[in-house]
Amino acid sequence: MSLVLTVDLARVAFTRFTVPPDPGAAWTGEEQPVGFPATQLVASWTxxxxxxxWIEVELQATTESGTRTKWYVMGRWSEHGHPRTSVPGQGDEDGDVAVDTFVARRPVVAYRVRVTAHGVGARVDCLGVMASAVPRRPAAPAASTAGSAAAGAVQLVVPAHSQHEHAGHHPEWDGGGANWCGPAAVAMVLAFWGRGPAPAELGWVGDGDPCPVVDHAARGTYDTSYQGTGNWPFNVAYAGTYGLAGFVTRLRSAAELERLVRAGIPVITSQSFKAHELPGSGYSTNGHIMVVTGFTAEGDILVNDPAAPGDAQVRRVYPRAAFENVWLRGSGSGGIVYVLHPPEFSLPPSNGNW
Incomplete structure (x- = not known):
């Protein structure tokens, strides 16, 4: 079932699918109405x-005129890396796939998802699709402070990993440093849940590495076509290899972030900004991943920011209104998050985007 949100900032519908344990050559889900004219689709899986x-995940959309598009490949995934790739060059009159996101050239109102299993023993544990319509340049949101003052401060104890402590590591997986915010964030959340690679899986990293699990996450999320570690669904799928459930979706406010964090779930967010737009950051970025770990009593946002120069500086506090602006605006990620949690750990109630 899909629940639909209609809000000023964005419209979002998230649907979970149950894939048979043995889908055979391929499994195709039923057509799923979105409930509004959507402009983007993102599939995520473990x-x-x-x-x-390996598996291949595809989407086919239905336009407002009732025409079905071709099938678009949203990713080819293997936890062992052969293949682990997005597929460029799929664009046509209906849309295109930008690494991990189907971007419609004309709005779509429904879609189908197809999973093809290749080889022996491949199975899908979690599969979800997020449909959304994000304005190109929405007004900056007012800070959503409701709940923080009454509930008091909250902080989840998430281990801190700096991406910059890995500068120059493993150029075959995008070289560490400034490029490894995603792997550092996923490694932090895996460690929070007590999951991640065993020491025997880390011997290849090399002596003297400050945090081998970050290098491991970089290798395990690297997209060979994109030539980077920033593919959102691939980061979710990597976490799934260590027993976490997860999905990519959009949130509409820091209030929704707070609902998840107060339920005990750290949330990974994607944002872009100039240094002056996020006071205390000290840097500018065209795209960056952080882990939201808590809230002050005043409602400001506690994060583990892997862009810090070292682990000791990773824990930071960012002003709520500024954070919401750079994270939610349509010229950035439009509120993208990925949520990772053990399957037995219940999510708080949602209005439809998880």
Whole structure:
């Protein structure tokens, strides 16, 4: 079932699918109405793929005129890396796939998802699709402070990892440093849940590495076509190899972030900004990943920011209104998050975007 949100900033519908344990050559879900004219679709999944096995996830959309598009490949995934790639060059008159996001050239009102298993033993554990319509340049949101003062401060103890402590590491996986915010964030959340690679899986990293699990996450999320570690669904799928459930969606306010954090779930966010737009950051970025870990009693946002120069500086406080602006605006990610949690850990109630 899909629930639809209609809000000033964005419209979002998120749907979970149950894929049979053995889908055979392919499994195709029923057509899923969105409930509004959507402009973007993002699929995310966790899967188990033994050596030699992999999955392909595709989406087909239906336009407002009732025409079905072709099938677009949203990703080819193997936890062992062969293949682990997005697929460029799919654009046509209906839309295109920008690494991990189907961007419609004309609005779509429904879609189908198809999963093809290759090799022996491949299975999908979680599969979700987020449909959204994000204005190109929405007005900056007013800070949503409701709940913080009455509930008091909250902070989840999430281990701190700086991406910059890995500068120059493993150029074959985008070289560490400024490029590894995603792997650092996923490694932090895995450690929070007590998950992640065992020491025996880290021997290849090399002596003297300050935090081998970050290098491991970079290798495990690297998209060979994109040539980077910033593919959102691939980061979710990597976490899934260590037993977490997860999905990519959009949130509409820091109030929704707060609902998840107060339920005990750190949330990974994507944002872009100039240094003056996020006081205390000290840097500008065209795209960056952070982990939201808590809220002050006044409602400001506690984060683990992997852009800090070292682990000791990773924990930061950012003003709520400024954070909401750079995270939610349509010229950035439009409120993108990925939520990772053990399957047995219940999510708080939602209005439809998780």
């Amino acid at each position: 899967a188990h793929t033994p050596p030699g096995a």
